[in-house]
Amino acid sequence: MTNAKILPFLMFQGKAEEAMNFYVSLFPGAIIEDLARYSADQPGKEGSVRKARFTLGGQTVLCTDSVVQHDFTFTAAFSFFVECGSDDEISRLYDTLSAGGVTPMPLNNYGFSRKFAWVSDRFGVSWQLNLA
Numbered sequence: 001m002t003n004a005k006i007l008p009f010l011m012f013q014g015k016a017e018e019a020m021n022f023y024v025s026l027f028p029g030a031i032i033e034d035l036a037r038y039s040a041d042q043p044g045k046e047g048s049v050r051k052a053r054f055t056l057g058g059q060t061v062l063c064t065d066s067v068v069q070h071d072f073t074f075t076a077a078f079s080f081f082v083e084c085g086s087d088d089e090i091s092r093l094y095d096t097l098s099a100g101g102v103t104p105m106p107l108n109n110y111g112f113s114r115k116f117a118w119v120s121d122r123f124g125v126s127w128q129l130n131l132a
Contacts, residue, residue, distance in 0.1 A: 010063040010074075010125065016049035019123040020063055023056055026096060030056045043067045057082070076104065079118070079126035090115055090131045097121045097129075 012019060017035070024030040034053040038044030048065040055061070059080075084090035094107045100122035107117040107129070115131035 008059070008061050008078075008080075010061065011066050012049075012063060012123065013069065014045070014048060014065050015123055016052060016063045016065045019121075019125070020049075020052055020054050022121075022123075023061075024054055026093060027056050030054065033060070038065075038067075056080075074120075074124040074126065076118075076120060076126045079128050081128045081130065083130055083132040084115075085132055087115070087131065090117070090129050093127075093129055094119065097127050 010016070010019070020032060020035075024032055032052065032054045034051075036050045036052070038046055038048050038050045040046045042050065044050055044065060044067040050064065052063050053060060054063070082093060084093060090107065094117045098117075098119040098121070101124075102120040103117065104120065105116065105118035107115060110116050113130050117129045118126065119129070120126050
């Protein structure tokens with residue numbers, strides 16, 4: 001048995017703080033718990049996010065601005081699944097998260113859910129929205 005804690009970790013290329021602030025603004029009770037920035041003597045761009053911790057719906061998420069430029073980005077193989085409690089909530093989240101992003105599955109009844117959407121936000125992070 002292990003005492004390891006497993007957390008999602010999002011790696012951005014210069015947009016970590018903007019994305020984190022955006023996500024925290026969407027969910028009641030969401031907070032930024034910790035934010036450490038790169039200083040001038042560290043390998044990342046000064047002032048960018050070295051490591052941050054924020055909480056959405058009780059789920060702790062870590063994020064960073066990568067010091068290494070890379071050709072990969074987020075993939076739809078990983079997504080945040082949000083169980084929405086009302087039509088207003090799912091519509092608000094759909095409109096906000098899909099703005100500037102991509103909607104592989106627009107808000108609709110797909111048979112397995114009376115209201116569901118899959119969006120990739122403007123940062124490339126995928127979200128599944130389901131009306132519970």
